[in-house]
Amino acid sequence: MTPQTYGFLSPKIEIRSLSGARGQAAFALEAIARDELLAVWAGRVLDFPGLQALSPAERSHTIQIEDGLFLVSVVPDEPSDFINHSCTPNAGIRGQVALVAMRQILAGEEITFDYAMADSTPYDEFDCACGAPACRGRVSAEDWRRPALQERYRGYFSAYLARRITP
Ligand SMILES: [Zn+2]
Numbered sequence: 001m002t003p004q005t006y007g008f009l010s011p012k013i014e015i016r017s018l019s020g021a022r023g024q025a026a027f028a029l030e031a032i033a034r035d036e037l038l039a040v041w042a043g044r045v046l047d048f049p050g051l052q053a054l055s056p057a058e059r060s061h062t063i064q065i066e067d068g069l070f071l072v073s074v075v076p077d078e079p080s081d082f083i084n085h086s087c088t089p090n091a092g093i094r095g096q097v098a099l100v101a102m103r104q105i106l107a108g109e110e111i112t113f114d115y116a117m118a119d120s121t122p123y124d125e126f127d128c129a130c131g132a133p134a135c136r137g138r139v140s141a142e143d144w145r146r147p148a149l150q151e152r153y154r155g156y157f158s159a160y161l162a163r164r165i166t167p
Pocket of ligand 1: 087088128130133136137
C-alpha cells in the first residue's frame with residue numbers, strides 16, 4: 001500500500017534509491033516538456049523558531065516559502081522531498097511550492113533544482129558534491145544574491161526571492 005502523502009509528484013517521475021549511502025533521487029520515466037509541472041510540496045508552515053525546534057531529521061525536508069516562513073513535510077517519506085540539489089539543475093520553482101521543468105528533460109535524467117532558488121536562511125548549508133562542472137562547492141543561504149544565478153534562474157526563483165531581486 002502506498003503510504004499517505006500530502007504533496008504531488010508527476011506520474012512521469014519515479015523516486016529511486018541510489019547506490020551506496022547516497023540516499024534517494026527523482027528520475028524522469030519519460031520525456032518532460034519545458035515548464036511542465038513536476039511536483040507540488042505540501043506540509044505545515046513554520047516560522048524560523050518553529051523550524052529550529054524540530055529535530056535535524058524533521059528539518060531536513062524543508063523549503064523556504066516566504067521571508068521567515070518554511071514549509072516542512074508532515075510525513076518523512078513524501079516523494080516530492082527526494083528531489084535533490086544540483087548546481088546545474090533542470091527544474092525551477094513556480095510560485096512558492098511548485099516545481100516545473102526549466103528545459104526539456106529526457107527519460108532517465110535525474111530531476112534537480114538549485115536550492116538557491118528557494119532558500120535565503122542559513123538552516124541547510126552544505127558542501128556540494130553534485131558533480132556538475134559548474135559546481136560552486138558550497139551551497140549557502142546567500143547564493144540567491146549571485147548575479148550569475150539571478151540571470152540563469154530568472155523566472156524560476158521562489159516568488160518571495162523574485163520580489164527581492166526585482167522589486
Ligand atoms: Zn554543486
